[in-house]
Amino acid sequence: MTPDGRNPILVAIDTPDPGHARDLVRRVGDSVGGIKLGLEFFNANGPAGVRDVASGHDNLFLDLKYHDIPNTVAGAVRAAVQLRPTILNVHAAGGAAMMEAARHAAEDEAARLGVRRPLVIAVTVLTSLDDADIGSVGQKGPATEQVVRLARLARDCGLDGVVCSPFEIVPIREACGPGLTLVVPGIRPAGAAKDDQKRVMTPAEALAAGADWLVIGRPITGAPDPAAAARRISAELAES
Numbered sequence: 197m198t199p200d201g202r203n204p205i206l207v208a209i210d211t212p213d214p215g216h217a218r219d220l221v222r223r224v225g226d227s228v229g230g231i232k233l234g235l236e237f238f239n240a241n242g243p244a245g246v247r248d249v250a251s252g253h254d255n256l257f258l259d260l261k262y263h264d265i266p267n268t269v270a271g272a273v274r275a276a277v278q279l280r281p282t283i284l285n286v287h288a289a290g291g292a293a294m295m296e297a298a299r300h301a302a303e304d305e306a307a308r309l310g311v312r313r314p315l316v317i318a319v320t321v322l323t324s325l326d327d328a329d330i331g332s333v334g335q336k337g338p339a340t341e342q343v344v345r346l347a348r349l350a351r352d353c354g355l356d357g358v359v360c361s362p363f364e365i366v367p368i369r370e371a372c373g374p375g376l377t378l379v380v381p382g383i384r385p386a387g388a389a390k391d392d393q394k395r396v397m398t399p400a401e402a403l404a405a406g407a408d409w410l411v412i413g414r415p416i417t418g419a420p421d422p423a424a425a426a427r428r429i430s431a432e433l434a435e436s
């Protein structure tokens with residue numbers, strides 16, 4: 197658990213099938229801190245599907261990674277706030293004005309609806325990109341420097357946090373201090389298959405490094421008994 201006694205696991209429900217998503221959430225919902233729905237689920241099922249699967253759960257991370265002109269992103273964020281996410285995200289590479297517009301839109305729409313404002317966090321550099329990829333799109337590497345540069349920019353734009361790999365937690369904390377919420381995928385319990393994740397940490401290691409939320413998908417959703425897998429990871433964290 198986190199120092200404040202919260203279950204930090206956000207289970208990634210990566211399926212286009214609403215029945216499968218509902219079933220997974222029903223089975224693991226009580227053993228995790230929240231659920232993450234991303235582009236795969238959203239593009240198949242839309243806002244109604246999100247409402248259906250997420251209703252009754254405390255924390256929804258709506259992982260739709262907005263990246264467009266500020267006015268369009270602000271509109272998307274206003275619409276997303278109606279789904280009551282705890283966290284939503286944008287690409288930091290969309291720039292300062294876009295991030296500020298996202299943050300203000302979240303604030304305004306939450307106030308209008310009388311609901312809690314979602315945390316607005318930024319994706320810095322996709323972990324699927326290496327130093328050569330970063331150069332090929334005209335960004336200045338190495339990757340960790342670009343991650344830290346964008347994390348600072350996100351913080352300066354008033355964003356609440358960033359999505360980062362476990363190995364970026366320490367450099368970001370050193371550069372940006374303790375205030376940013378760090379949402380961390382690339383997590384594998386000891387002994388679990390890595391799948392397509394290359395550099396991973398265990399849940400306890402990532403928490404010890406300073407993660408606030410751990411995004412965990414296949415180690416839970418691909419397990420023969422997802423509920424047991426979620427309980428096992430939660431129990432491991434409770435002991436750490």
Ligand code: C5P
Pocket residue numbers: 208210234322323324359360361381382383391393411412413414415
């Ligand atoms: O199944 P697994 O635990 O690898 O799922 C991780 C989740 O986190 C997936 O939904 C994936 O899209 C997401 N993610 C990631 N790496 C990033 C950003 C998001 O794995 N850098």
